[in-house]
Amino acid sequence: MSQLTRFIVLPAAVGALLGMMIILLQPGNGGKPGYAAAVADAAPAVVNIYTTKLTRRGMLCRIPTYRALCERFPMDSQVQNSLGSGVIVRADGYVLTNEHVIREADEILVMFANNQTTIANVIGTDPHTDLAVIKVPAEGLPVIPKMDGDTPQVGDVTLAIGNPFGLGHSVSQGIISAFSRSIITNSPYDDFIQTDAAISPGNSGGALVDYRGRLLGINTLIFSQTGGSEGIGFAIPAQIALDVLDQIIQHGRVIRGWLGASLAPHAAPDTPRGLRVTGVFPRGPAQQAGIREGDIVLSVNQVAADNASTITEIIAGSQPGQEIQLEVMRERQRFRATAIAGDLPDPSI
Numbered sequence: 378m379s380q381l382t383r384f385i386v387l388p389a390a391v392g393a394l395l396g397m398m399i400i401l402l403q404p405g406n407g408g409k410p411g412y413a414a415a416v417a418d419a420a421p422a423v424v425n426i427y428t429t430k431l432t433r434r435g436m437l438c439r440i441p442t443y444r445a446l447c448e449r450f451p452m453d454s455q456v457q458n459s460l461g462s463g464v465i466v467r468a469d470g471y472v473l474t475n476e477h478v479i480r481e482a483d484e485i486l487v488m489f490a491n492n493q494t495t496i497a498n499v500i501g502t503d504p505h506t507d508l509a510v511i512k513v514p515a516e517g518l519p520v521i522p523k524m525d526g527d528t529p530q531v532g533d534v535t536l537a538i539g540n541p542f543g544l545g546h547s548v549s550q551g552i553i554s555a556f557s558r559s560i561i562t563n564s565p566y567d568d569f570i571q572t573d574a575a576i577s578p579g580n581s582g583g584a585l586v587d588y589r590g591r592l593l594g595i596n597t598l599i600f601s602q603t604g605g606s607e608g609i610g611f612a613i614p615a616q617i618a619l620d621v622l623d624q625i626i627q628h629g630r631v632i633r634g635w636l637g638a639s640l641a642p643h644a645a646p647d648t649p650r651g652l653r654v655t656g657v658f659p660r661g662p663a664q665q666a667g668i669r670e671g672d673i674v675l676s677v678n679q680v681a682a683d684n685a686s687t688i689t690e691i692i693a694g695s696q697p698g699q700e701i702q703l704e705v706m707r708e709r710q711r712f713r714a715t716a717i718a719g720d721l722p723d724p725s726i
Contacts, residue, residue, distance in 0.1 A: 539583025634695030637661020
């Protein structure tokens with residue numbers, strides 16, 4: 378074999394063959410590079426949401442004497458509109474979206490991918506995860522494909538589908554940048570997927586899907602200093618969203634266990650790792666179990682309290698009335714306590 382064939386022609390041929398194989402194996406339509414097939418599967422299940430809220434102008438209508446007059450002649454009313462997205466998760470009309478998209482809305486208009494519209498009703502909301510379930514009067518709707526056992530990983534391709542700036546169905550591409558992002562909002566239940574797929578105002582409540590169009594999460598917020606997409610977006614993982622959906626459909630709300638104590642990471646020399654009690658709710662389960670501010674929680678239900686998210690999940694997973702076993706340290710003395718889980722209060726009340 379000549380030097381030219383051995384060192385130039387043969388490697389070039391192998392490289393060309395590999396390149397063709399990669400192109401042919403790319404998800405798409407007929408072997409064409411891209412994600413058209415994924416979008417075709419997922420986009421029909423993503424809807425545009427338009428909300429209307431009626432408010433009053435001025436202080437006059439707040440005075441009892443004039444309230445009836447304002448109600449009789451609503452010319453003093455002001456209409457506020459907002460927009461977002463939603464994901465059809467059941468063929469009988471159930472749609473997942475963000476709680477902040479439909480918050481205090483007087484009317485919710487849903488537009489499907491075929492441009493047909495209908496009015497939706499709120500089934501329930503969960504402000505802790507910024508999720509809401511609404512329902513449209515329709516049957517046989519296209520449903521977003523679900524994950525079927527694959528475990529998504531950092532670096533996997535993502536597609537964000539939604540209604541940015543009210544333009545209608547749009548798709549942006551990125552990757553999974555990270556999992557389990559927390560301390561982004563004030564909720565102790567933060568557990569976001571981070572992506573660099575462009576998520577803009579109006580995308581909230583839309584779908585984050587994988588290269589096959591399967592639901593990864595519900596797009597919820599962006600980290601931005603300008604109000605636009607800067608490559609850091611967050612989505613609520615699909616499993617959390619679907620669990621919330623099931624509970625809201627079954628109970629009208631999400632039922633979570635409640636300890637009645639604020640916990641923060643604690644690490645100090647010569648002391649075990651744990652979670653410091655930074656606050657105790659008066660007459661709450663923790664206080665009734667003898668827990669005080671400043672105590673160090675070492676374990677909950679025999680699970681080491683070295684991760685606040687894990688412990689929060691364990692407590693939330695307890696049914697109200699169920700025992701929560703705590704190992705606690707106070708002034709270097711260890712003791713055990715049993716709290717009876719309460720029902721997590723609704724933050725909107």
